[in-house]
Amino acid sequence: MTEATVIGGSGYTGGELLRLIVGHPQLELGQVTSRSKERRTVTSVHPNLRGATDARFVHPDDLEDTDLLFTATPHGYTMEEMPRLRDHADTVVDLSGDFRLDDPAGYDEWYDEHPNPGMLDEAVYGVPELYRDEIRDASLIAAAGCNATASILALHPLVESGIVDDEDDVVLDVKASSSAGGASANTASHHAERSRVVRPYAPTSHRHQAEIEQETGLDVNMTVHAIEMVRGIAATAHALVEGVEEKELWKAYRGAYGDEPFVRVAKSRRGVYRYPEPKVVEGTNYCDVGFEVSDDRVVAFSAVDNMMKGSAGMAVQSANIALGYDEGAGLGFNGMHPV
Amino acid sequence: MTSAECPVCEAEVEPEWEVERGEIIDCGDCGAELEVADTEPLEYIEAPELEEDWGE
Secondary structure (H helix, E strand, O other), X not given: OEEEEEEOOOOHHHHHHHHHHHOOOOEEEEEEEOXXXXXXXXXHOOHHHOOOOOOEEEOHHHOOOOOEEEEOOOOOHHHXXXXXXXXXXXXXXXXXXXXOOOOHHHHHHHOOXXXXXXXXXXXXXXXXXXXXXXHHOOOEEEEOOHHHHHHHHHHHHHHHOOOOOOXXXXXXXXXXXHHHHOOOOOHHHOHHHHXXXXXXXXXXXXXXXXXXXXXHOOOEEEEEEEOOOOXXXXXXXXXXXXXXXXXXXXXXXXXXXXXXXXXXXXXXXOOXXXXXXXXXXXXXXXXXXXXXXXXXXXXXXXXXXXXXXXXXXXXXXXXXXXXXXXXXXXXXXXXXXXX | OOOEEOOOOOOEEOOOOOOOOOXXXXXXXXXXXXXXXXXXXXXXXXXXXXXXXXXX
């Protein structure tokens, strides 16, 4: 068994990691850290884990050595602390944005100046569909952002097949759930304000745009809306390209994902769910991708659960690869219908 | 049993039973309804959409 510790275990993605770790056949839960919840039971914050663990939160200063370290902390923490954290574990999977960008200048532009820029080269971007071989040898994995995961996986086959390139105009529309905003409350997340909104969020400068452009090589025009969902991301990408045939798209998406365990092509002429739909993948590690085409436009869709394929689930998938376990270990849930 | 290509998405569609000409089978990948156009060799065409009968 591999011991897995979670830094920042009181947040939503931290809680999702705990759910996956306690159900994982090869992982056992080590410490769970939280400054604000120190000494409280984990189940006082994550009630879904009642009966599954009697762990209590510990202060991050009391971190002990472990085998596998997941960091589910707000942006800025691990870019400072990573040198110390890596001394505690052979494998670190960081769920924040602190090690996703290759170029330190990207942090100046999209985040803050990076205090450990030399470590960026050591981090592998944690999308197995793009970097499976690199993850296999990685000791530092930067799990991708939720909006970025959905967007990259929707666009990746179009780029790989040459249907879309950096000369094409790509408009990216992302619809995000409330849990994607994290567990900290603010006025905008107050129920009376958040409920039923269709709220433009970072209309032209969402941070995840940086990693989407890095990984696709495209110049994307991205807008995110906060909508009425607790879990889920729906991404719709419009590429203004002419003369693409439906069969080309089938070939591109099958070529990219035909052997992938957690990406499914959802495009059907029949049934209620003809394209990717977030609620179909709720609680699962799947990313459903789909497409449609007209004379002068290709539309690519994707849907993920932001807590799963968009963060904790893909972090565990990457850890499974890095540790040599079955890639799908602990991630077998197929979702529910109806939900 | 042999298989044949879906004319819509090019998936290999392999019926698990002995199909007859004119039989309808749906593609497991794209959901298109396919009509068995021939059996030797097996060949599909996209089945025509049913049109609304307004009773007139």
